[in-house]
Amino acid sequence: MNDIAIRAQGLSKQYTIGRTQSQWGNFTKKATFVKQTDADIVWALHDVSFDVRRGEVLGIIGRNGSGKSTLLKILARITKPTTGEADVFGRVGSLLEVGTGFHPELTGRENIRLNGAMLGMRRAEVNRHLDAIVAFAEIDRFIDTPVKRYSSGMYMRLAFSVAAHMQCEILLVDEVLAVGDAHFQKKCLAMLGRQQSHGRTVLFVSHNTGAIRNLCQRVLVLRSGGVIYDGAPDEGIGKYMEMVGASTDLSLKDFSGTLMAKILMTSLEINGRRGFSSVCPEENVTFVLKGDCLERIPKFRFSVSVSRDGVRLFTVHDVKAPVPVEKGPFRVTISIPPYILRPGLHTIGIGGHDGGVYAIGNDWIYANDIASLDVRSEWSEMNDFGGTGLVNVPYMGTRECT
């Protein structure tokens, strides 16, 4: 049996943009044999080739406009490639947008049936899964209410639930997890994670590098319509982060606070790299922050904050009690020991303030998202193996057998 689920060869998609928006202009152009110039043409996808094995979970990452969605649309047969071809072995379910085809006037139950049919499910199949769909969406009481009366959260949960219960061998998922509350996002991710154990092939487009890392065995990184990396998630996410964090110029970052006019941050290096760095769990993480102090500040502490998935994990300072910063260049070094951070992507904020206690009238400066820090998933006895968590506590207990 063939163990390839998708084979794409040289897929390209061209879009015409700009002056052809007017159909009449288009018509006259054709009529007068004016040739289209290259400026009117955009390659949303350019010569993309890859194979996906059966049961593989492939993550697709890239910046906006890099061709991720176009690629999924071609594989879902919504649009045709301009050149190239692809073979898709197995029934394809696509989840390109949550709630496509829901009609506001119809009830939840009716929309489940309609949506199921649209996704290619048989009536019997939908009926068989109806209870599971309703339960997963957590809308039992509203099942016979028109969906126009639903809250947007209920609407989305129902839509995701229908698509997730579709019986297909290949599932195409496009950034649907950006919607819904944290609880439901988690549930959806867990659901996607289980697909693979049922032998389903999943193509998963997301900006959520954490989800990609957890779900996928392989990632494609797209840039301007081309594949720039195809391989292990850790390295692929690294490539992506380098691309996204290309601007390492701190003067472009959004600092706020009362000391903005006095302190000029110029660079932040993490273990010698700017913008994006990747470290092993057993490494020290050293932040080196450089800048200029434009006017003497009598009391100040520099700080580095580490956040993950929008949650601040901790903040570390350069000095215990505030001390003066003299006018002129400064260099601050802050280190955190190994085995504190867990594998995953962290965002780094930098700043500082004048005292130990926060109060109105404090002087401070801060900016978030200055750099990204990726901790690779390399394990040792110092890490907790199972489960998840935000931080790693590298301490052990004792045991006595009595």
Place this chain on the structure above:
Amino acid sequence: MMAQAQSGRPTENMNEHCGVADMGMSETAAVHIRPASGWAPLNVSELWESRELLLFFAWRDLKVRYKQTALGVSWALIKPLSLVGVFSVVFGSLAKIPSDGFPYPLFSLCALLPWQLFSHTLAGASQSLVGSQNLLTKVYFPRLIIPLSTMMSGVVDFIVAAGALLALMGYFHILPTPYVWTLPLFVALAGMISLGVGLWLSALNVRYRDVGHALPFLTQIWFFATPVAYPISLVPESWRIWYGLNPMASVVGGFRWAILGTEGIPVETLLLSLSVSAAVCISGLYYFRRMEETFADVV
């Protein structure tokens, strides 16, 4: 490496009842994706596979059409009957247009039934694809289903309105002719030309929104070119053969002939209408199939 990556996966019990565990894998279907190739053959088996969806769409159209209306499905009666009222006053009583010896209301309703099927299909089909933009760009299914389903919901309105005709016949004490069994054939002819023109308009409208502007008066011109409000007997003998070019003229003539027993349509005229309808229908199908591949990009 792989095992390590997997162990980072959330392992909490998400207390859900989803049924992904019992995935029955169907036989593997291979799909080959190619660049748009221009003329594509009609994929009948795929259409047949999607028949449930077709019914669903038609059902949704019907259900939604009369949702939150006070009069509900009786609109399907009110629309033709009010037209009959207006026609009877304006054309029947004021303009004194002859009606081949039958009560004018009955005479005009006979023609209005198929005409409304036709005009509703045109209006519905031409807007159908553009109105389903969100589907065209997000889900794959045979696009033909969209205009087809608007026609199906038109047929339901047609059947309801046929009840009004029966009532009117009872009121005027008129029995149908023995040829009334031929009616489905004329309905089929009306369906064929409606579908053909509807397919052309729906696909054209995706690229050229001019269709929306042109359709109302196109329908109006077509209405006057069809003997709905007047009898074909008013038309000079030598012109009548040209009426065969308009299949709706034959449909309307056929309806009156089968129900009321007016003068029949000549076989040559009928054949002409039939070939015109077939030509429009087949070319419409092919044009639709040709444009189908670019719908998602241009809509």
